[in-house]
Amino acid sequence: MISVQHVSKTFRSGGTVTAALQDVSLEVAEGEIFGVIGQSGAGKSTLIRAVNLLERPDSGTVTVDGDELTALSPAALRTARRKIGMVFQHFNLLAGRTVRGNVELGLEIIGVDGEQRRRRALEILELVGLDDKAGAYPSELSGGQKQRVGIARALAGNPKVLLSDEATSALDPETTRSILDLVKKINTELGLTVLLITHEMDVVKRVCDSAALIEGGRIIEQGRIVELISTAGSRLAHELFPLGDPPSRPGDTVIDITFSGGSADSPVIAQLARTYGLDVSILGAAIETIGGNQAGRTRLALPGNPAGHAAPIADLRRQGMLVEIVGE
Amino acid sequence: MIDPSAPDFWSGLFQVLLVGTGQTLYMVGVSLLITIIVGLPLGILLVGTESGGLFESPFGSRRAGRVINRVLEFVVNLGRSVPFIILMVALIPFTRLVVGTFIGPTAAIVPLAVVAIPFFARMVEIAIKEVDTGLIEAAESLGATRWQIVSKVLVPEALSPMILGLSTTVTSIINFSAMVGTVAGGGLGDVAVRYGYQRYSTIHMVAVIIVIFAIVMVLQGLATLLAKRFAHKSRPTRAEKASPALRASVMPGT
Structure with missing residues (x-):
């Protein structure tokens, strides 16, 4: 479903050159939850942002659901992005919109009309367990609730893939578990492929089918977890x-x-x-x-x-x- | 010298103030409208064409973005640095071209808008820069076009500080409108000069000051109220915290 091939990305600021990703390849199968784990600065954030091209790689290709994103025109890329939902560590909700308004944002962008948009937003809010908060503003919500809104927003447009950029890192352990359970539920019920990055092994243990270890911009190992644990010398x-x-x-x-x-x-x-x-x-x-x-x-x-x-x-x-x- | 004990003094004062206030509100209102229409996109472009901005490479060319940014920066700095009294006189040929005359309230709108546009554009720039870049990324990840990012994310999220910036802009337009009065632009400034100064009527002078003060107070109160209403939804502390700093950074020219 997601195929990252030989992707490299280098950042230059002033005199310093940082190789954030070095020849990274990754395969995420349809319907699985794939976790990329690494320390901060390992390049995992750059990696996930390269998947929907928020960060355009210097070289290599990214293919999602058959579309080679790295080869698309800006307009085609925008269309392709609708198949890829993304949730963020700091939620990135619009403070001036209600919960429902935030969820509707993606639908407005696609051009879904008013009544249909409202229905879809409420439907998806029910799925994430926030239908009673539709009229609230983000500032009135807890961190876990904000992330649920983030997830609802990402799901509203019926994507095939969900990218999670440290979605639980700003949350306490209990809330983290409930958000992970929600991710698992979405994965099972909607058949969504999930690529998540994290620095917490617990996240990988709890929900992931496959995992990759990233260090210094390189993938050290990757594979299905059941196979990794019976691999001699596996660091994961x-x-x-x-x-x-x-x-x-x-x-x-x-x-x-x-x-x-x-x-x-x-x-x-x-x-x-x-x-x-x-x-x-x-x-x-x-x-x-x-x-x-x-x-x-x-x-x-x-x-x-x-x-x-x-x-x-x-x-x-x-x-x-x-x-x-x-x-x- | 006007005699305050003359029987028609107070009705005359009232009449003069009414006309002056009307002219001032007309000048300020129309130039404010023009300021918003031109200044808002200008401010957005100022931020957007910076490197890493939304319009970093318009028409697919990063160079075009840089050039546009430089030009806009230059124009805004020029507009902000030329003293108003000089700008007003220098603009006379242009004003005549646009309005047909350089005398009267309508003609005064031209220099007022010209001085207020770069001022407000800077305010917009500061407000937009306050918007978390994460929100832009979120919209991009949903497949938003640049126009959608501007209209659905940047402007609504920056609304509260922009309203406060607008109120500061109005105050300075009122300030400048009085200056226009001294060169036959009409309005309250004209009243203050012709009656208060040239005919030594302290009462006229005081009355003009009170009316201008009242206008500024009402507009400022209205802006604060509106900004609060929108900030209640967005980050309340942030917009309020930003405004004094915001003002300090743009006020020193006036």
Whole structure:
């Protein structure tokens, strides 16, 4: 649905040159929620703004729903943008318009007439749970409500894609969850493809089907989350299940076991103890529900050096678990 | 010297004031209208043609944008820096061309509008710059044309500070309209000079000051009220906070 190919963008201000994006490629499949995660300054904001060409890349192509946006004339680009809704970190609502007026803005731009516009606005406000606030001004709303208006405005024109530029970063944790649940609901009920950027791993955990890690203007890795967590050495997987820095345990073998899907239920530790007679210590564990499935990572310490544990490790791997020897 | 104890003094004063006020309101009203019609787009263009602005590259040329910006800046600065009394005289040929004469209230409208347009354009520029660029991006993301961004986002969101700017503009137009009076432009300034100064009638002078003060007060009150009404919807503190700074930045010439 969204295809970003070899996009680069450099900013020059005064004497400093910042390479915000360097040869970035990204594929977002239809109907999925794709999260781009990165620190501030990593280029993620530039990336999402390049998708609807608010920021025109220096090179590379952006294709959304079959339209190669980077090749379109200004007028054609405006039309194509109607298929791409966008929500912003600071909401960007018009202070002089009511909630309904804000939602109608996009429809006015498209040229939908009065009565139809009003009906559509109310309908979409009901979807985001704000139908009772239609006549209120943004200054009378809480942050979460403002973002709901932002989402309603983005959805009013029936887009196929929703871009979310740090939509929950200005919100408290509870409001963040309710907004994310709304995004998930829109994704499921309307079949909307969502591309979101965030610096919070929780956002990715909660709603994303796929994710990409961006750093210094480059995509470090990307893929479906269920696949990423069973990929050895995946940084995203490590971020998803933070177990901290590897402990220094001379003489012991420290292993991280990642399990997902079916293997999550198997009695790993008991098995190791019974079959191999090992005294297993648990150093850390993290369990998450990702994409509706239980997945987790456990850090264990086995007495002795790694060479002596080839058999039990091979056994675990046979059962579909990802085993990584820490510090190796 | 006019004798205040003469039987028809007060009715004469009233008559003179009425005519003068009417002429002043006519001059100020029409030049204000012209000022809005020309100054508003001028102010929008001043902001828009700046680099990174909405009209940065009109007709697809970034150079054209830069040139237009430079020219507009030059014209506005010129209009704001020439003292009114000189401008008024220098414009006489132009005024004659437009109105057919350079005497009377109608002729006075020309220099008044010419001096007020750049003044108001700056006010508009400041007000528009206050609008969060995020709002422009939001409209762009919805597929808005430049004209839609101007008409649906920039102007409505900047309305409150623009109204305050307009009231400051009116005040200075009234101020200048009195000056026009001294060179046969009519209005209250004419009354003050002919009766108050040339015929030593302090009462006429005081009466003119009171009437002008009343007009300014009423207009200012009206503007504040309107600005508040729109600011109630937009950011109330911001528009009010901006206005003193706004005034200070544009007032020193007057």
